[in-house]
Amino acid sequence: MDASIVVLTYNNLNETTAPCLESIIANTDLTRNELIIVDNASADGTREYLLEFQRKYPFIHLRLNETNKGYAGGNNDGMKTARGEVVVLLNNDTLVPPGWLPRLTRLFTENKQVGLIGPVTNSAGNEQRLELDGVNENTYEEITSAYIQRHQGVWFATERLGFYCVAVHRRVIEKIGYLDEGFGLGMFEDDDYCVRARRAGFVLAVIEDCFVYHKGSVSFGKLATQKYKALFERNKALYTKKHDVTWSFSEIALSYWEKLDKDLRVMFEGPRTPEAVAALERIELRWENFRHLLVQVHSAEVSNQISGGQPPAVLARSKWQTRWFNFRRNVLRGTWRERVRYGRYIASRLAIRAGVKGAESDPSKELMEKVRRTLGNFEQRRVVIFPATIDYSYMRQRPQSLAKAFADMGFLVIYGTLNHTTDKVKDIEEVSPGLFLVQEWDIFPLLPHILEPGNVIYYCLWPNNLRHVEYLPYSRLVYDYMDDLCLLDLPSEQVKAMHDEMLQRADLVTVSAQRLYDTLPADRRDAALILPNAVGEEFIAALAVPQAVPEALKDFERRPVIGYYGALAPWIDFELLEHVADSLPDHVLVVIGPVLDGADESLNSLCTRANVRHFPAMEQLDLVPYLQHFDLCIIPFVVNQITNSVSPVKLYEYLAAGKPVIATATEECGRIPFVKIAVDKEEFVTLVRSSSLLEAEAAESRAYAASQTWSARAAEVASRLKLDSY
Numbered sequence: 001m002d003a004s005i006v007v008l009t010y011n012n013l014n015e016t017t018a019p020c021l022e023s024i025i026a027n028t029d030l031t032r033n034e035l036i037i038v039d040n041a042s043a044d045g046t047r048e049y050l051l052e053f054q055r056k057y058p059f060i061h062l063r064l065n066e067t068n069k070g071y072a073g074g075n076n077d078g079m080k081t082a083r084g085e086v087v088v089l090l091n092n093d094t095l096v097p098p099g100w101l102p103r104l105t106r107l108f109t110e111n112k113q114v115g116l117i118g119p120v121t122n123s124a125g126n127e128q129r130l131e132l133d134g135v136n137e138n139t140y141e142e143i144t145s146a147y148i149q150r151h152q153g154v155w156f157a158t159e160r161l162g163f164y165c166v167a168v169h170r171r172v173i174e175k176i177g178y179l180d181e182g183f184g185l186g187m188f189e190d191d192d193y194c195v196r197a198r199r200a201g202f203v204l205a206v207i208e209d210c211f212v213y214h215k216g217s218v219s220f221g222k223l224a225t226q227k228y229k230a231l232f233e234r235n236k237a238l239y240t241k242k243h244d245v246t247w248s249f250s251e252i253a254l255s256y257w258e259k260l261d262k263d264l265r266v267m268f269e270g271p272r273t274p275e276a277v278a279a280l281e282r283i284e285l286r287w288e289n290f291r292h293l294l295v296q297v298h299s300a301e302v303s304n305q306i307s308g309g310q311p312p313a314v315l316a317r318s319k320w321q322t323r324w325f326n327f328r329r330n331v332l333r334g335t336w337r338e339r340v341r342y343g344r345y346i347a348s349r350l351a352i353r354a355g356v357k358g359a360e361s362d363p364s365k366e367l368m369e370k371v372r373r374t375l376g377n378f379e380q381r382r383v384v385i386f387p388a389t390i391d392y393s394y395m396r397q398r399p400q401s402l403a404k405a406f407a408d409m410g411f412l413v414i415y416g417t418l419n420h421t422t423d424k425v426k427d428i429e430e431v432s433p434g435l436f437l438v439q440e441w442d443i444f445p446l447l448p449h450i451l452e453p454g455n456v457i458y459y460c461l462w463p464n465n466l467r468h469v470e471y472l473p474y475s476r477l478v479y480d481y482m483d484d485l486c487l488l489d490l491p492s493e494q495v496k497a498m499h500d501e502m503l504q505r506a507d508l509v510t511v512s513a514q515r516l517y518d519t520l521p522a523d524r525r526d527a528a529l530i531l532p533n534a535v536g537e538e539f540i541a542a543l544a545v546p547q548a549v550p551e552a553l554k555d556f557e558r559r560p561v562i563g564y565y566g567a568l569a570p571w572i573d574f575e576l577l578e579h580v581a582d583s584l585p586d587h588v589l590v591v592i593g594p595v596l597d598g599a600d601e602s603l604n605s606l607c608t609r610a611n612v613r614h615f616p617a618m619e620q621l622d623l624v625p626y627l628q629h630f631d632l633c634i635i636p637f638v639v640n641q642i643t644n645s646v647s648p649v650k651l652y653e654y655l656a657a658g659k660p661v662i663a664t665a666t667e668e669c670g671r672i673p674f675v676k677i678a679v680d681k682e683e684f685v686t687l688v689r690s691s692s693l694l695e696a697e698a699a700e701s702r703a704y705a706a707s708q709t710w711s712a713r714a715a716e717v718a719s720r721l722k723l724d725s726y
Contacts, residue, residue, distance in 0.1 A: 149209075
């Protein structure tokens, strides 16, 4: 497979998606390359169109996301599916001409230092843009063909590429990973990736002999002005913090000038050769956009110097120059659709200025008011903010449990979600008394305008939650070190750097396991609290009510049931489970949970046995009847660095049910009373055969679990921070 083309779609079916895909089919060799389409939960008929498109072209790969995962999240889904040596990210508002893909990727074989390649285009904010007269979606092939012929083999290095179309070599992905999904819906994830690639030693190239037509910001163009600005400023702050550089028009203009300067030298320092003539053409076709960029730079600099009073006339002139440039680009030179879109934009702006009823309102202001109303009397309460980690409605784990425990104590809790798996929140929703689930992309940027820092604790659960530290309001920062860092799907150097900064910034570091505590720097251990996992009071209360045998277990009422629930992932010892099932044919092995990270094959092999049953993931309280009717419970982890750092939530729930528990010899399981540890497969089987608890032992097990609740854990944190809930 030579290249994998990833096209991310979101609405705009007729305007962009359908023409884009048709141009790919018509102008791309898909016997040597693959087409991957990822849809971010479109609601305009795009999904139905794509299903029909796949039926027509069964060789394409199609992924239909249930939620809008943003530019980075959607493209990452495609990149992780890709099999090609090169991955091409192609916006759905582009059109490609014949022969585009070989020209785009050729440089990878000629120069091994090149990691990312972009084409020239009609619409981009950097030096990839060419101002070719008459270019539109109907004429671009004809008008650009001569330019492409005159500039064959010409390329130049740059500081950043526009990701409307970018070819990424596999070696870049292997070294720096995927796009940063922390940028939400989009903007700056392309700049971020370019910085990471350059710092990893790769060259970014623009090739002059490949032109891709770009309609330009169709999706973002439909965002209301205030929402667009909020997203832009939020992501700019994240980019600045992450790389310790300030994004500015001046930086782009400098890259522009370096490109123009190289071509000027070719013109003036040599004879009048075809190369010099071509260089002059490249200058002419970029000069107008460079001039516009200088106007933007000047406008921004003047704006930053104004402290009050009337803005100077030069600022007004620069604004009108920008408006004239946009008018000329969209109306005088644009297609019919571009003229209509620009006309609608101007009409909406004029309506707002005229105060016309029904004109575009400020959505961020309306949303801010909704958040204020929904949170209620938040001014009088302490607030705990949990940024997005695991969807709140997904399989109950440490983040959701801690959040609910703080809410139960009387804190007002804001729990961020990216709606990755099971959450479906539009903006803000109260999911439990005092616990508010919020759509992080839209709501977090508003929180500095709503909350007072003195009342807020920011409880970070992953290193990449660092992205919110600079702008969220808070007076106390808590960092929860709950898993080995290698479990995070991010480049290890990046994770380590964020982790180290979190450790230094945090007022309190909560640690889920002794092994993780032992890795802390000596100067931070005094600020750390070992906080193992626990069990919820709601779960304990449900266990106290006897439940009928679940229908799925009724066939096994006369046979001992060995139970496990939780993620079925590579850290599960499937060979051990097969040995248990084979050695104990009179027992039934029941495993409940989602299948993760390619464990399907191992689970399928296990389930070929007649005495093994697998049930999918369930809501936490739906597990209670199954747990009550397990005869014993197991934790069959592979023993390694990762599992030695894990404090299993399920372990405390097993003990709360008064069940015998058998586990492999992981460090945290070995610290807990009532758990029987097996050092090998044979001992595991022996312990299963002989395990039972006298009622007195079961009562002690339940009493121990009742002392290890999430409320107790939250109270420890509050006590350490010297906090009351009000």
